[in-house]
Amino acid sequence: MFSIALKNVLLTMAYILPGYLLCRFRKGSADHLPTLSAVLVYILSPCLPVSAFLDLDFSWPAFGSLALFFFTTLLLQSAFMAILYAVFHKKFADARFRVLNIAGVLGNVGFFGIPIMKALLPQNPEVAGYAATYIISMNILVFTMGIFCLTREKKYMSLRSALLNPTMLGFAVALPLYVTGGRNYLPEMLVSAIHLLGKMTTPLCMIILGMRLSAVPFLSLFSRPFVYGAALTKLLVFPLFCYGCVAFLPLPLSFKASILILSAAPCATVILSLAEIHRSETAMSANCVLLSTLFCFLTIPPLALLI
16 A cells, blocks of 8 residues: 555656746746636536546445545534634634645645545445545645635635535536446546546646645745644644544445545645635635645555544
């Protein structure tokens, strides 16, 4: 498990290099990021859950397992956010602690987690479905608890935004296709196209991170001690907390393994997007995303040994 996890984490991270070099050799620039991010968010991201669910055979026990995974991840993320809030809320006047409250929980579970889970458990196609449902539970927290932690303003919390966004719309398409066995009646070319677009999310996400990395003085990534705490919380403390909560329950190995590895994914890029929208600690948010992504090759492989 260690070597498989290490190879796939390094392969995923290798996609950062083209984006970094593209900007360094002046063939691209950070000015292009809004367009690339729009392609990622509005075109590719909705295809990710659709692609994952098209690979699954429907049964009521399997559907129940996915539902349980959704509620489990929603509860674990909410509980850990609540713990961080209880510990640090008196320091929330300092925006760094508000970023920590979400950076320590919200992860890149789709773009980063799905390919790694597929590589670790190739005989368990349900892990892609678990990852897709994790995206949904995280998405709900992004637009509620996530927004509140960044802004401390309840007016920005929006259940409507949590339910009406590209990822949730993709899930709204994926679920009926899964229940009705969509891959059996959809045109093969359409299914192949959806799978292709879903697979493009990981490379494009990492290329965008590489382009962002090129715009940041490299040494500055390592010059903020607070960011190390956020990265350590996300990459080790949070996944161990999640795994500890389910390790001794009578659940399938693929369920527990998905909880562990997906929770260990680096900080979600949506954290940076939220920070930019609300103009709150954008530099630290960028550092959390980039540094946790660079460091995850040191943490995910050892965690995989627990499976």
